[in-house]
Amino acid sequence: MIDDSSDPNLNQVLINRYRLVEAIGQGSMGKVYRAEDQLLGGVTVAVKFLAQALLSEKMKMRFAHEARTGAQLGQRSLHIVRVLDYGVHRNEAPFYVMEYMAGQNLSDLIAMQPLSIDQFLRLMRHICLGLECAHQGIKIDGQHCQVIHRDIKPSNAFVVSDPSLGSLAKVLDFGIAQFLSDSTEANQTGSFMGTLAYCSPEQIAGKELDNRSDIYSLGITMFEVLTGHIPIQAEANSIGSWYHAHRAQPPKTLAQVAPGLNIPASLNELVMACMAKAPEDRPQLMAEILAVLQSLLTSGRQDAQPAVDSPRATAKQTDQTQRTDRRRTLGTARVPSIPNPQQRFWSIEDAGWNVSWPAGKPIADIVFPQLLQTEKEEAIALWVMLPQAEISQRLLNTRYNQFLCTIHPHPMVLWITTIYDPVSGPRWLPCYLDLKDARGEKAVQLLSQTGYYPLIFFAREHPQQPTNVCTVPIAPYQKQVFQDWMRISRGAVVPGSMATSKQLLKAELEKIKPNIVTKLENAQEQRFKTGDE
Structure with missing residues (x-):
């Protein structure tokens, strides 16, 4: 307990209502008292004063903002201390009144x-x-x-x-x-x-x-x-x-x-x-x-x-880097460096080799999501068309994925896949998913459920069949994030402009591209250090 025997504020009544009983806390910004609300029959409250040494107009304004913030947030959340009142004492010292809490x-x-x-x-x-x-x-x-x-x-x-x-x-x-x-x-x-x-x-x-x-x-x-x-x-x-x-x-x-x-x-x-x-x-x-x-x-x-030291995975920056192997080089000894259940991955990946380029899509450098199904399961795949020379050049590229989301003005996810090698640099494969559209939400739901997605590459020169198919894992951490995005989106008010949300996400991608490239460069260096080709 604070020694308050010489405190002149004790027993004073603020704005004819709050009687200061004892000092219960002190910090660099001010002092806190236990007080009685005499208007409400002696209900216990806490009163915080701004320190005398800080009574500049700027600090008074900041203190008032603190009170206003606590009042608004405290009404909306049980987990923020609630501010009940605000005033100025006769010595021009501002104070605010809070709920009193017995604890530590x-x-x-x-x-x-x-x-x-x-x-x-x-x-x-x-x-x-x-x-x-x-x-x-x-x-x-x-x-x-x-x-x-x-x-x-x-x-x-x-x-x-x-x-x-x-x-x-x-x-x-x-x-x-x-x-x-x-x-x-x-x-x-x-x-x-x-x-x-x-x-x-x-x-x-x-x-x-x-x-x-x-x-x-x-x-x-x-x-x-x-x-x-x-x-x-x-x-x-x-x-x-x-x-x-x-x-x-x-x-x-x-x-x-x-x-x-x-x-x-x-x-x-x-x-x-x-x-x-x-x-x-x-x-x-x-x-x-x-x-x-x-x-x-x-x-x-x-x-x-x-507790053990392990590689750190980050939310919304799902850093998955591994070699892209061509399917035909795997032969009978398929040992993928991707998470379990491995057999499900290969079942979906096999299905990816049997699809055709959709008739309604242009023959151009584009990327889009599309459902991929087998008899027993389904996954959302990323379909990519590039020149044959680039696909061949990037067979052993490092891969990276990241997901960004904005709820306002319109709920939307930016699904970023990047393939990289030091000679060719990064190839960005962005895809936008509308969370207010059934297909967009379905795509996010499947990403959350499966924890991976196939990348299906088609060559512009001969687009009838895939040129390469590989599977990209998603960190378990990110799967949980998808669920929360969908929950928040469903509760969002009438959606605003999709175009604005897309521009916001696109601008954010441009800002973080240098950081992504740095990650991929570091991953490439680590690969050569460990002998992983």
């Missing part, structure tokens, strides 16, 4: 004893639900603004007991939150805001932020809650040292820090993915993280095992 922050909780995996999954799910609500945005002066927290860490999550939910986690402190429509002001502050050990590389560099910055901080938080340790350490507690650490230092793995920790492999993968240095390598939405957490809660964590 997550940092104090894990200092006492580690959480079980079930507790971890439930509390992290609550935090993600709160952040998802913030990232969906609020209305400020009639304008829709996405809210980026910018200070996610264990001490900014509060855990209380709930009669129906057991332990309940709520996100605290939107005091330095950034509103994306307000980014100009945020970028002109000229000073760093956040907690150095948890901030993303782009945040500490002063770059423009989006929701993926919070996802990085969440990854650090999850790692600490699981292990009791921070995965990245700076040489000194300075902005320069932390800048270098977050940008260049690979995070420790769970296996290195807690080798005896039994966790599901998909959770291990998720935590590491969230801490990727580049925003495009992290899960792109809180919904993707929630899909994994919910799946683990539902499945009962049957895949729990000691």
Whole structure:
């Protein structure tokens, strides 16, 4: 408890309503009191004051934004601390009133004893639900603004007991939150805001932020809650040292820090993915993280095992790289380097060799999705027409797939397949799927169910039969993301312009192309290092 014996604010009544009883918390931005709402018969509330040292007009405005944010978000999510009132005391110190919570922050909780995996999954799910609500945005002066927290860490999550939910986690402190429509002001502050050990590389560099910055901080938080340790350490507690650490230092793995920790492999993968240095390598939405957490809660964590170092798979950046083998070179010794069930893959791939170029499609360099069926199963395939010389040249290319999604103004998925070799460079094979169209949703559903798709190549010079067929796997992580996209799409309001969504996704692809090429170059180098031809 805070020593408040000399606090002049105690027993004062704010706006003839809230009597301050005791100080219960203090931080760099202000002080929090337990108070009684005398208008409602002494109901306990919490009151936060902005610190006297911060009473500039700019900080008062930010504090008011914090109150407004908490009021709007708290009404929409059980997992964000609810703001009830706002006012200014007689000494011109602004304050806001919050729901009072009896509990402790997550940092104090894990200092006492580690959480079980079930507790971890439930509390992290609550935090993600709160952040998802913030990232969906609020209305400020009639304008829709996405809210980026910018200070996610264990001490900014509060855990209380709930009669129906057991332990309940709520996100605290939107005091330095950034509103994306307000980014100009945020970028002109000229000073760093956040907690150095948890901030993303782009945040500490002063770059423009989006929701993926919070996802990085969440990854650090999850790692600490699981292990009791921070995965990245700076040489000194300075902005320069932390800048270098977050940008260049690979995070420790769970296996290195807690080798005896039994966790599901998909959770291990998720935590590491969230801490990727580049925003495009992290899960792109809180919904993707929630899909994994919910799946683990539902499945009962049957895949729990000691933490081991493994290649990191990322959401929406499904980095699948492997050699493309011509079917006829496999002979009778087919040993595909693709996930099980192998026999299903080969059944569908065999069917791909028996199709013909659709009569209604032009003889041109195009790519499109089309259903591929056998007697017992079906899959969505990517049909590609290229010159024969290019197909032959790219038989041993490295392959990569990635999926992007936008819900507004019209739900749409951009399905990107890239084939690459150092001499010819990348060949981009983008395909757009309309989630409000039965065929588009069916395609995404099949990608989710099968976990792979065939690539069927036709040559322009002789398009009657395929020239090459190969199978491209999709990471299990991405399969769960597809399900969430479909769920969100079904609940979306009347769809807007398809053309606008397509342009948005196309622009995003152009932005991330250099990063994809870098990944493929690195994969090619690794192939030669390991002798994999």
